[in-house]
Amino acid sequence: MIENKKPSVLGLKRSFGFGDRLGLATPGHMAAVAGTPYLPIFAQQSIRELHRTTRQPEEVMKAAVMAVEKGNWTKPWGADADHLQTREDVLRMAQAGFTFFTIDPSAHVNNNADSMPEETLSDTYQQLVTDNKLTDSDLVNRYMGQSFEMGNGFTISFDNLNQLLRAIVKYGAALVHTKAMYQWITEACGPNQFEVEMSVDETETPTSPPEHLFVGLELKRMGVKVVSLAPRFVGDFEKGIDYKGAIFEFEEQYRQHIAIAKYCGPYKLSIHSGSDKFSIYPIIGRLSGELLHVKTAGTSYLEALRVICRTDKKLFREIIEFCRDRFEIDKRTYHVSAELTAVPEQLEDNDLENWYLENEAGRQILHVTFGSVLRGGSTCAGANFKELILENLTKYDQLYLEVLRQHLGKHIRLLLSEVD
Numbered sequence: 172m173i174e175n176k177k178p179s180v181l182g183l184k185r186s187f188g189f190g191d192r193l194g195l196a197t198p199g200h201m202a203a204v205a206g207t208p209y210l211p212i213f214a215q216q217s218i219r220e221l222h223r224t225t226r227q228p229e230e231v232m233k234a235a236v237m238a239v240e241k242g243n244w245t246k247p248w249g250a251d252a253d254h255l256q257t258r259e260d261v262l263r264m265a266q267a268g269f270t271f272f273t274i275d276p277s278a279h280v281n282n283n284a285d286s287m288p289e290e291t292l293s294d295t296y297q298q299l300v301t302d303n304k305l306t307d308s309d310l311v312n313r314y315m316g317q318s319f320e321m322g323n324g325f326t327i328s329f330d331n332l333n334q335l336l337r338a339i340v341k342y343g344a345a346l347v348h349t350k351a352m353y354q355w356i357t358e359a360c361g362p363n364q365f366e367v368e369m370s371v372d373e374t375e376t377p378t379s380p381p382e383h384l385f386v387g388l389e390l391k392r393m394g395v396k397v398v399s400l401a402p403r404f405v406g407d408f409e410k411g412i413d414y415k416g417a418i419f420e421f422e423e424q425y426r427q428h429i430a431i432a433k434y435c436g437p438y439k440l441s442i443h444s445g446s447d448k449f450s451i452y453p454i455i456g457r458l459s460g461e462l463l464h465v466k467t468a469g470t471s472y473l474e475a476l477r478v479i480c481r482t483d484k485k486l487f488r489e490i491i492e493f494c495r496d497r498f499e500i501d502k503r504t505y506h507v508s509a510e511l512t513a514v515p516e517q518l519e520d521n522d523l524e525n526w527y528l529e530n531e532a533g534r535q536i537l538h539v540t541f542g543s544v545l546r547g548g549s550t551c552a553g554a555n556f557k558e559l560i561l562e563n564l565t566k567y568d569q570l571y572l573e574v575l576r577q578h579l580g581k582h583i584r585l586l587l588s589e590v591d
């Protein structure tokens with residue numbers, strides 16, 4: 172029998188990350204992933220979410236460990252310390268026993284690179300060299316004129332100086348920070364096994380295949396061993412709803428990203444904001460094979476609200492009223508396009524689930540306000556939402572398990588739908 176009371180590393184096996192903001196979702200996550208070839212990450216928490224839910228890393232870990240023990244889960248499972256930006260973040264999560272560390276260097280990505288005029292581009296590059304903020308003082312000569320054969324007749328060449336400068340200006344300083352983070356993780360984990368992801372998914376502009384290749388080659392050259400990498404893919408990955416964009420273009424670029432991931436690693440491609448992207452799962456699953464990690468988080472919280480909607484309309488109405496009040500403020504830090512006016516204010520009981528949990532705007536209204544709801548949100552009478560929600564989910568635990576099994580099971584089924 173495998174020792175699986177504690178999280179472990181999952182390596183290059185296809186994997187699925189289940190964020191759980193309330194600490195009661197793991198039984199449903201286990202039911203969704205059981206019997207599939209995906210290995211699960213049952214504890215997955217970003218620093219930002221810890222703050223929004225006022226939870227501690229130890230608490231997140233304990234919820235997953237207890238559910239694994241109780242649920243007879245016998246395969247390995249992982250624990251993802253998501254979107255880490257500083258040394259302090261690393262130490263905090265390593266101490267709690269996390270095994271998968273997601274380095275997020277996006278604060279060091281230069282989002283203006285894509286629109287910089289040529290002179291500014293070369294000035295900015297020179298400045299980075301002068302300030303010693305690059306992985307090598309002569310990256311231009313290292314890459315200019317080089318061609319890389321990715322297999323299947325697909326080659327990427329760095330033969331355009333401006334394109335190369337853009338890649339260096341955009342990701343150069345982020346690579347330096349990634350290397351520093353990698354060393355801090357290595358030190359913090361000591362003798363314990365760990366795996367690392369690099370994520371640049373939250374940048375403003377997409378990561379082009381040549382940019383991905385540049386990043387992948389530099390990671391390799393610096394000895395930063397990643398198990399997965401999350402580029403910012405083309406199109407829109409908005410929270411809680413399906414993919415927006417041209418699917419053929421996504422497929423074309425995804426094919427190149429996978430070839431690059433095989434060439435530079437191999438490592439897995441990691442799909443962040445991965446929930447509810449039903450229209451592209453078959454493509455992602457087919458092209459990735461084992462080299463895939465999918466991250467979901469908010470979708471399990473929405474399924475929790477579905478349980479409330481079905482079992483306590485009065486509480487659900489109080490929550491949506493609160494969320495509608497908070498929406499304009501809370502949406503600012505999220506990638507969503509919903510408008511409050513897209514969901515009618517007056518609704519019959521029977522229409523609530525459809526408008527708030529099936530409709531895109533309704534889902535986003537509930538999605539972006541989760542922090543406000545869970546961090547001190549309360550009913551008109553002053554009762555704490557988080558306590559009421561936890562009470563309800565404990566009472567209706569079988570229903571919660573069932574809606575999670577169905578909803579996340581659908582994700583995995585579609586990922587496997589075109590796999591031979």
Ligand SMILES: [Zn+2]
Nearest residue numbers: 370372443444
């Ligand atoms: Zn992300």
